[in-house]
Amino acid sequence: MELVAPTRWKTLDFVSDLHLQDSSPRTLQGFIGYLDKTSADAVFVLGDLFEFWIGDDWIEDPQEAHKMCFEALARAGARLNLYLMRGNRDFLMGPRVMRTCQAHDLPDPTTLVFGGERIVLSHGDGLCTSDTRYQAFRQLSRSVAWQRDFLSEPLVGRKNRMMGMREQSEANKKATTTFFDVDNQAALALLHARQSRTLVHGHTHRPDRHALSAEHVRWVLSDWDLDADTPRASVLRLSAGPGGATPAPLRWERLAP
Numbered sequence: 001m002e003l004v005a006p007t008r009w010k011t012l013d014f015v016s017d018l019h020l021q022d023s024s025p026r027t028l029q030g031f032i033g034y035l036d037k038t039s040a041d042a043v044f045v046l047g048d049l050f051e052f053w054i055g056d057d058w059i060e061d062p063q064e065a066h067k068m069c070f071e072a073l074a075r076a077g078a079r080l081n082l083y084l085m086r087g088n089r090d091f092l093m094g095p096r097v098m099r100t101c102q103a104h105d106l107p108d109p110t111t112l113v114f115g116g117e118r119i120v121l122s123h124g125d126g127l128c129t130s131d132t133r134y135q136a137f138r139q140l141s142r143s144v145a146w147q148r149d150f151l152s153e154p155l156v157g158r159k160n161r162m163m164g165m166r167e168q169s170e171a172n173k174k175a176t177t178t179f180f181d182v183d184n185q186a187a188l189a190l191l192h193a194r195q196s197r198t199l200v201h202g203h204t205h206r207p208d209r210h211a212l213s214a215e216h217v218r219w220v221l222s223d224w225d226l227d228a229d230t231p232r233a234s235v236l237r238l239s240a241g242p243g244g245a246t247p248a249p250l251r252w253e254r255l256a257p
């Protein structure tokens with residue numbers, strides 16, 4: 001998928017990994033406060049907006065945090081251009097969530113064309129190629145058959161299964177000291193395929209800017225946890241330089257929300 005930004009867009013915000021749920025009220029309030037006041041022309045949520053999402057019929061009986069988040073996203077979606085990408089926690093977000101939030105569905109990966117640059121956007125989990133066990137699950141859980149089977153269960157059964165998957169994933173993480181990061185070769189291959197020099201992703205919760213080569217860069221978004229002992233949250237903002245015959249280079253900055 002390729003998204004060509006209209007020339008009137010000057011400021012774009014990227015966030016990811018908010019993991020919103022009822023047990024993180026400060027994170028929710030921080031995100032709502034950010035959405036209500038950002039001056040960006042477009043906001044891109046690059047996956048894991050929710051700690052988990054078990055299917056769009058959950059909209060009828062969501063957690064309080066979901067409800068408040070939907071309302072804030074809809075306010076933002078009415079005012080600016082809002083894009084939602086699915087992460088590994090909320091990959092079951094469907095068209096009803098997008099409509100409710102007045103958001104555009106953003107496939108993973110998407111190439112964004114902005115200010116003369118091509119920027120690849122991804123959640124990032126698909127690029128952690130050395131985690132073969134997760135990649136097998138990822139492939140399975142993105143299949144039509146798996147999703148049909150999962151969504152045919154009652155909500156309460158789905159919730160239990162999703163909690164089980166999360167516990168299993170936490171247990172796997174604790175059982176190993178290996179941290180499965182985004183594979184730089186996989187990231188470079190994606191950038192080459194998309195004729196791009198810049199990747200923006202989340203998922204790993206290790207905010208950074210990695211040079212993949214003399215001209216290829218990988219920006220990693222921060223996760224948000226304002227309920228933690230060491231609260232953290234940030235927005236990666238991309239601004240166009242003043243226009244003209246030779247456009248000025250794009251500016252990247254990390255802001256507190």
Ligand SMILES: [Mn+2]
Nearest residue numbers: 048087088203
């Ligand atoms: Mn993730």
